[in-house]
Amino acid sequence: MRKYIIILSALLIGFVSCNKNFLEVSSDSKYEGDYVFGNKEEINRVLTAVYASLMSNDAYGNAFFNTFALNSDVEFTAFAGELPSVNGEDFKAFDGARHAPTVQRLWDKMYEGIERANIFIDGIQKSPVFSKNDRDLTQQLGEAKVLRAMFYHDLVVMFGDVPFNTKPTMQLGTAFVIPVTDRNEILSFLIDDLMEAAPGMKSANEIAQGVERASKEFCQGMIARIALSRGGYALYPEGAKGTMKRMPDYKDYYAIAMQYADSVITSGKHNLNKSYRNVFIDETNNVVTNNDDPVFEIPFLRNGSGTVGSVTGPAVSGVENVTTHVWGVSGGGMRLNAFYHYSFDRADIRKDYVVGQWSYDATGTPQVLTDYTMYNNKWSKIWSDPGKALGNQSTGNTGINFPYMRYADVLLMYAEAVNEVENGVTGTHGAKAQNAFKQVRRRAFRDSVQSQKVDAYTNTVAASKESFFNAIVNERKWEFGGENIRWKDLVRWNLYSKVVYDTFMEYYIVASMVGGDFMEGSEKYQTLPFNKFYKRIPNPGNKDIYPNTTLNVIEFYNPWEGVLHPGTGWDMATFYAWYDENTSMPRAQIFYSFRGFIRGGSNSNWESLNRNSLPPVRYILPFPNQAIVMSNGAYKNNYGY
16 A cells, blocks of 8 residues: 655645635645644645645546546446457446556545545644634544545445555554455444534634535535445445445434434525526636535636536637637537436426537537537536636636535435435425425426426325435436436445446437337337437527527527428438448447446347346446555455456
């Protein structure tokens, strides 16, 4: 195991954002306990090193929400290779390898953050100035514990059982190898640790940096999130590729999630007053709001860190990485499933904001996207006001904050927990659970249809535990698209295998239809608009219609169903061109985008799979090679790696 020792004099972070000055680290801050932890100002500066680990692209700046956004019915990346890539990076297709550079970098950066948090927690608790009655210091202690819990929780979700230690490694001796610990022991420790920290923490509106720092509400929300992970299903190393199971005491943890999500709700510190789209448009404009949907935003720095808005949003090409407009180029590589858009209620206003169907060239001319995906438009560089744009030569390092936790998540966690603990939502806390669910859904529909789409819908799904659970499964799908939450939810619900199977079949059926083969199940797709008619029109100049008020846009004619040609003035784009006439089969991207679990082609296995008895999806990441070598063989991979 690599040992991380912070020498803060090397952390010269040149941050210039007026909102994020707390991240500045002085060059004379060395890890010398008597000096650093004997001075309140220096204690705060040491804490910034923990936050700095969050912002690396190897961790939360890109890898967490993009590199390891595994394929599902929401986030989706197409793969054309029949065999795994040489670099081992095919994790989204459940086919990665332990030698992949990204998994090593993620591992290193997460444990760097843990080590920095351990140093801080140890140092502040031993400090002569520390007092449990000093809310500034108990707040800072709480922040470090919450950040440590973030790192460990996300490691557990992605890697399963992992090395676990809560002391600075310099205290353990150079020969000490941190032992791999059962994930349930880790998660239970984190819950207890945060329960102890929460009372000493401040609300976001009491902290100068607001939701860009870990608050009491975020601490309570993390307890709820970790408790649901502890109470949910996970892949365990039993059998060749593992077995999905949850612990017998799972309901105890749903009760904890219910209690702490309720604490956030009862505090009244957050709400959903902003429109859905404005939550994310404000983030692209570096607007931080402390009492609305975001509970904790990872504070990236303009021109300094973070790829949100560059890997997300429509692709924007350049000529030698230069555009004729002020926003610069974007990759737009963090994509959504091609069918995700059609899963929404047609009246749901989230769908047309989140799902994007066109890109831009260097001159700002829109181009229709016709491949295997759609864009994740939740954030984009081009949503920023022209005066805040990064410039025509800009690429990544957007400084757009990522909302690691939103109040909508807390509300739906509460509703889910009540439904599980009370066997439905007609009992003691049922009305409050239904109201939490309604709050999320209410924001998704215009006032004119609220009665039908919110109230009547909730009354219907609240009739049984099963129907309310299914409604939560769907609502989280629609609410959190593009945030890399879906596959993790599906894992803890033990639904991942079925969803991946169904998604593969969805792509396969539609691709086969294009080639004239109407397989069983094709009936529901025969009204899809295989040919879409469109035209480029001037920008409407209204952010409620399109967040960029300068660049031209594309108007589609009846985008929901196939139509005859509407007449002159409309161009045509062919969607779902997924059948290869040369091979008389669906294209490789249809066969191999889920290949680590289900595949077509020459080594097809899809016909042999039974939807009612599917094997588990190997979502677990492997321990990287270097960690195994440095452990002298103490660390071993399971799950067929």
